[in-house]
Amino acid sequence: MIDNWRDAFIDLAYFISAVLLIISLNQLGSPKTARVGNQLAVGGLLLAIVATFFNRDIAGGDYWVILLGIAVGGAGGYVMAQRVQMTAMPQMIAIFNGMGGATSALIAVSEFLGKSDLGRGTVLSIALGCIIGSIALTGSLVAFAKLQGLVPSRTALPGNRQLITAGLLGGMALLGAITVILQDGALAQTVLILTFLLALAAGVLLVMPIGGADMPVVIAILNAFSGVAAVLSGFVVNNQLMIIGGTLVGASGVFLSLLMAKAMNRSIGNVIFGAFGATPSAGGAGTGGGESLPVREVTPDDAAVSLAYADRVIVVPGYGLAVAQAQHSVQELASLLQERGVDVRYAIHPVAGRMPGHMNVLLAEANVPYDDLYEMERINGDFAKTDVVLVIGANDVTNPAARDDPNSPIYGMPVLRVDEAERVIVLKRGMSTGFAGVENALFHNPKTSMLFGDAKASIGKLIAEVRAA
Amino acid sequence: MIDNWRDAFIDLAYFISAVLLIISLNQLGSPKTARVGNQLAVGGLLLAIVATFFNRDIAGGDYWVILLGIAVGGAGGYVMAQRVQMTAMPQMIAIFNGMGGATSALIAVSEFLGKSDLGRGTVLSIALGCIIGSIALTGSLVAFAKLQGLVPSRTALPGNRQLITAGLLGGMALLGAITVILQDGALAQTVLILTFLLALAAGVLLVMPIGGADMPVVIAILNAFSGVAAVLSGFVVNNQLMIIGGTLVGASGVFLSLLMAKAMNRSIGNVIFGAFGATPSAGGAGTGGGESLPVREVTPDDAAVSLAYADRVIVVPGYGLAVAQAQHSVQELASLLQERGVDVRYAIHPVAGRMPGHMNVLLAEANVPYDDLYEMERINGDFAKTDVVLVIGANDVTNPAARDDPNSPIYGMPVLRVDEAERVIVLKRGMSTGFAGVENALFHNPKTSMLFGDAKASIGKLIAEVRAA
Amino acid sequence: MLGIYILTLAIFLGAVLIMRVPSTLHTPLMSATNMISGIVLIGAMLVVGSVDSWWLQVLGFLAIAFSAANVVGGYAVTDRMLKMFKQRAPAAGTSGKGER
Amino acid sequence: MLGIYILTLAIFLGAVLIMRVPSTLHTPLMSATNMISGIVLIGAMLVVGSVDSWWLQVLGFLAIAFSAANVVGGYAVTDRMLKMFKQRAPAAGTSGKGER
Numbered sequence A, B: 001m002i003d004n005w006r007d008a009f010i011d012l013a014y015f016i017s018a019v020l021l022i023i024s025l026n027q028l029g030s031p032k033t034a035r036v037g038n039q040l041a042v043g044g045l046l047l048a049i050v051a052t053f054f055n056r057d058i059a060g061g062d063y064w065v066i067l068l069g070i071a072v073g074g075a076g077g078y079v080m081a082q083r084v085q086m087t088a089m090p091q092m093i094a095i096f097n098g099m100g101g102a103t104s105a106l107i108a109v110s111e112f113l114g115k116s117d118l119g120r121g122t123v124l125s126i127a128l129g130c131i132i133g134s135i136a137l138t139g140s141l142v143a144f145a146k147l148q149g150l151v152p153s154r155t156a157l158p159g160n161r162q163l164i165t166a167g168l169l170g171g172m173a174l175l176g177a178i179t180v181i182l183q184d185g186a187l188a189q190t191v192l193i194l195t196f197l198l199a200l201a202a203g204v205l206l207v208m209p210i211g212g213a214d215m216p217v218v219i220a221i222l223n224a225f226s227g228v229a230a231v232l233s234g235f236v237v238n239n240q241l242m243i244i245g246g247t248l249v250g251a252s253g254v255f256l257s258l259l260m261a262k263a264m265n266r267s268i269g270n271v272i273f274g275a276f277g278a279t280p281s282a283g284g285a286g287t288g289g290g291e292s293l294p295v296r297e298v299t300p301d302d303a304a305v306s307l308a309y310a311d312r313v314i315v316v317p318g319y320g321l322a323v324a325q326a327q328h329s330v331q332e333l334a335s336l337l338q339e340r341g342v343d344v345r346y347a348i349h350p351v352a353g354r355m356p357g358h359m360n361v362l363l364a365e366a367n368v369p370y371d372d373l374y375e376m377e378r379i380n381g382d383f384a385k386t387d388v389v390l391v392i393g394a395n396d397v398t399n400p401a402a403r404d405d406p407n408s409p410i411y412g413m414p415v416l417r418v419d420e421a422e423r424v425i426v427l428k429r430g431m432s433t434g435f436a437g438v439e440n441a442l443f444h445n446p447k448t449s450m451l452f453g454d455a456k457a458s459i460g461k462l463i464a465e466v467r468a469a
Numbered sequence C, D: 001m002l003g004i005y006i007l008t009l010a011i012f013l014g015a016v017l018i019m020r021v022p023s024t025l026h027t028p029l030m031s032a033t034n035m036i037s038g039i040v041l042i043g044a045m046l047v048v049g050s051v052d053s054w055w056l057q058v059l060g061f062l063a064i065a066f067s068a069a070n071v072v073g074g075y076a077v078t079d080r081m082l083k084m085f086k087q088r089a090p091a092a093g094t095s096g097k098g099e100r
């Protein structure tokens, strides 16, 4: 057994920390306990960090390097966390994924350059960790830049995309394999550094051509990457806690990517290797075709009246609401109606907004109690019993073509059945399509009337009119 | 890494087997996939068994011992499994728990007597495995005997029960500790054998005084014991597959014991160290008091008519239905009513019958589709909308005292809210109490009418009358 | 230490998986766990392999017989029960649809 | 071999736990996993402890800074979001009660 108390303490601390991480993930399963869960997790991490200071290898100057690093990084992270807008959450998460990947890559590299006679298994973990971590790093930076609009949404690269991809993957596999075979020595180190650089490039080249609207999926995938990279560095330094923690992250990333892909009725491969480039043109055509079809407009006061005198109203918020930062005005309108005895609920599509659960956060920020928010499965049956549906900056998630039109690119994607309600009022700026780039027949449905303009402005008018009504 | 292919194959087989066990448990989570899950599990076990034949230590005569043992045991198990009545399921499970515990105990003993210079940790696992396994063995046999009525339900032992219990536990702890301290040699072996014998006695003495009606809880606890014992033998022979498998069993046993205790509004300790001995007298008194209160009897034809002309009927089956073996006649009655357009559903209390999920199995045997069976939480709201509730051999699970009467021993136990229905018809043989031994005010509720007699006979009459109606 | 990690993870995993099992299936679950506890059979085999004296072999034989009975019997009885669980033929089924 | 068992059990456990998270909480879940992936910080510390050359120490410093940012930032932003999640005050709450 363990004959040394210092090591025993460290082992125990790591073990407890692992247990805390697992429990915390369980607590994150319900809004009531989620906050405690988050605190348990950070508690576990802090415990592990403190324990690590007792490791024998850490001595003298190391403390200063470590403490300084923690201070700098921690402060930076804290500021970011406080400053970020809720609408910018995807960018924030992208950055964090990148930093996670970077850490794992750096661990792999410095372990390989710093130590000699490492076992084959360890070297393999090093090579893989270096590749995956680096891709997570640069890929996330590109994703961030796209979400921020720093680089154009769809950047066609010169040359055949499939070819480039294949080349990059092949090259990294080759270099990685060589590293593992050499296993040791100056040459091996050079090869690993080349692998590292190639992987950094690969992250950029793989994500660059992906459409900006697919970034959320990319982010979830890179989230998984950062987790897998953590697992691998766990194998590198032979630490179970890192393996377990990384696995939990990886599982979450994989699950959310699949969820999004499913909700968008796309395959992961289709997102990454993008047959998607085609759709928008189709969308453009769709939009063109759209103009010809009749569209009923509605005046704010008319819309306000039918809202004010309805029994049941369902609000369908979408990405546009986020863009317009209209969440607070929506809440104001909703409570106005509720005061008048109208039953107001929110229907949240799993991929409304720009990342999973994004709408819930935005509306929570606007003090909408989460038990007014209904997930699609729970509320889809109720639209038929609803008087007015208020669609605010949502488009694809309401598109009936997903149910009716087998030729539609989004056919099969589960959508909110808004067109079953008595009346539908749509708030958007114009007739342009959503991110899927497809025409939405809902807007031409006789039940539907459009209130054009920026969501926030339109809602402002509605509020005024409802007050008047 | 592993330098030997034979061992590598065995390790791999064990690993796959562990994965199969985990997946199977997941599949057991839904009636649709449960059967596949069961097959996956047995597949995993067979794989592990086959792989073990390749172990180097097994040679020559060992094969015959093993094959003969598997043949004999397997045949015996198969016959039991085919012969057992669904109503006798608790007995069957008791026997299996006992055999599982026995195996672990035998492994512990023969490992200790057969090998020398074992590590402290191993010896500790041996001592614990021997104790827990033995208790599971003899305890299960007693539980079986009680369920079969071979020994009287409540056997008061001479002397103070708490004292005996304490003595037994203390004695085992002491002997076990000595074994671990001695760790090796003839004396240690003798002490372990003493531990073994004392544990066998303890199993008997601990379970003997527990009321027969509590046997299901005891069985679940012993199920957990058999799992824990398996984990310990896993540590003894240092085998991860056994550790994982045993853990899954233990988790299930613990969960089901807690579930039953909760549904019976008792604590595990209270069940084992039995403040329970008191209750029945209270029940007797209750019954006595019961006679005085008015009770409405009903004739079969009257009952049949109100069933035949009802829109909504809910059947509440209880332990009495199992005793009367009336499940098939109930199904016949139900389908008769359904043919007449009556909406018939079954409300299943979590601890109706004599083990968790027991009613579901009995009704499934009678070809009742499982989507007609509603768990308490799902159906409790619907009693208010129900015309007739047919309570068949159920008692405690319908007792309103659990909600109204803070002094009732079952106060706080969640029950079916049958008294919210228009009318309640109760089929039982007399006014005697259920297993909790408490008077049931439901039977004196003006809404309630009693149809006395054996459940099967009474239902037979109802069927005839409904046909006539 | 690694053993502890495996044990702990298995405990959490087992707990989460078991909690997902609906009470409808609790009896088959119990008999299925009887089968799974039969995994000690491989332990018994290893013991038979490692001990020499005839009477320890006898103990091993008993252990093998018991656990084999758990594997076969547990599987058979669980399968017998699960075979009986039937969903209502879609044709018939309407009552209480709302609940689902 | 043991490492593989730990990894596999953790994968299953993670999958089961994540699937329990309602979509309402998917964004906080993601930022929380960002924090958890900050666990690599301890790996970075070990590296700093084990390497000597100044420039490897620099790499280690960067690694530590990045992962510390994940831990602190991931926690802070998740907490910020979760603080905002409110249940309706029981007084008001009736609309759509049936759903629950």
Ligand SMILES: NC(=O)c1ccc[n+]([C@@H]2O[C@H](COP(=O)([O-])OP(=O)(O)OC[C@H]3O[C@@H](n4cnc5c(N)ncnc54)[C@H](OP(=O)(O)O)[C@@H]3O)[C@@H](O)[C@H]2O)c1
Residues within 6 Å of the ligand: A213, A214, A215, A216, A217, A260, A263, A264, A317, A318, A319, A320, A321, A323, A324, A350, A351, A352, A353, A354, A355, A356, A357, A358, A392, A393, A394, A395, A396, A397, A398, A427, A428, A429, A430, A431, A432, A433, A434, A435, A436, A453, A454, A455, A456
């Ligand atoms: N949530 C996720 O995880 C995720 C991830 C990846 C992709 N997606 C995709 O994102 C889409 C989400 O669907 P969605 O219906 O929420 O959004 P959407 O389909 O992208 O449509 C948003 C609509 O909002 C309108 N809009 C934009 N700015 C506005 C403003 N300031 N005021 C008013 N309206 C404005 C736009 O029309 P106008 O320009 O005419 O105003 C646009 O049609 C889905 O296609 C989903 O697949 C989601």
Ligand SMILES: NC(=O)c1ccc[n+]([C@@H]2O[C@H](COP(=O)([O-])OP(=O)(O)OC[C@H]3O[C@@H](n4cnc5c(N)ncnc54)[C@H](OP(=O)(O)O)[C@@H]3O)[C@@H](O)[C@H]2O)c1
Residues within 6 Å of the ligand: B213, B214, B215, B216, B217, B260, B263, B264, B317, B318, B319, B320, B321, B323, B324, B350, B351, B352, B353, B354, B355, B356, B357, B358, B392, B393, B394, B395, B396, B397, B398, B427, B428, B429, B430, B431, B432, B433, B434, B435, B436, B453, B454, B455, B456
């Ligand atoms: N399911 C579990 O896991 C479990 C485990 C441990 C304990 N329990 C306990 O078992 C009880 C189960 O409640 P329950 O309502 O199902 O059963 P119960 O409360 O035990 O009542 C059964 C009733 O059935 C009647 N009965 C017996 N044989 C009958 C026959 N042949 N024909 C007609 N009626 C017959 C008896 O009354 P008559 O004698 O007057 O006919 C008795 O009152 C609960 O107290 C529960 O806590 C359950």
